[in-house]
Amino acid sequence: MPKEVIVLRYGHRHVRDYRVTSHCCLVARAFGADKIEIVGEQDTAIERTVSEMNERWGSGARVEFVGSWNERLAHYNKLGFTSVHLTMYGVPIQDAEKGLAGKDKLLVIIGSQKVEREVYEKSDYNVSITLQPHSEIAALAVFMDRIFDGQELSRIFPKAKIAVEPRNKGKKVRKV
């Protein structure tokens, strides 16, 4: 199981992609990524959404805006990360997951509509979650669930102010 997972969101367009990129960030955090990097213009609304979540629901991944995916990929390569680009054109997750779960450090790249050819070429792995077009948010979640073998589902987030008390009917939140 990887000890460190960085999620790199590529192709974010300011304002237009706010909701989809927010979903990506919240999924990365909830499923146990260590950090989220977004390539693009700084968007304080997204940073605020994620940091409010960390404040209330416990300390998880934080967001950083970065200038170039290429520079980040080179940076993480030097640190010994294996890079995995999630795309419907890649190798099926069910074939790749055993190998990837054995890596210590993963850089998971998720794109939006337009992804440059170079991302496919420079990533160590291109991995698909189904061979159909759908959603980078969904792809990220299923990837994380499989790489962490479901252990992320019961993850405890430190320094939480509130936490859910699971139940089959109604909503219950307790102070921590």
Add this chain to the structure above:
Amino acid sequence: MPKEVIVLRYGHRHVRDYRVTSHCCLVARAFGADKIEIVGEQDTAIERTVSEMNERWGSGARVEFVGSWNERLAHYNKLGFTSVHLTMYGVPIQDAEKGLAGKDKLLVIIGSQKVEREVYEKSDYNVSITLQPHSEIAALAVFMDRIFDGQELSRIFPKAKIAVEPRNKGKKVRKV
């Protein structure tokens, strides 16, 4: 494994929710739902997105706009469906999945920001995918992946015009 899965998208707001609801629909289709019902005003852009996908990538779930979640829940109850509302407040999927995978017919309800208390009460199950706030798109994908035990990942869609040829580098699509 369920023989029939209907996804009911609750709380869709016209225009504002277009992208998130589209992601929900594409995930439902890609992960093998039989039909998607959206509660709300008819939105031809969403219908078009999904039907174009079915046209090119193979015949999967289609979208229908419906008037009331309550009426649909009653309808599917009569047909013997078990209803499952995905929510961070519910019973963890890892505890619920064995029981649910044994059901023949599932109605999977996914909400947006505002979900009425009645949805929690009237659903047979409320199920969480992690106990953290994140994304209904991600929750739906992980739920489907677990209920179908990964078999949806290699699903063949009939009448496809094109299909992906998976590879670790580059993109390859063939005519079917």
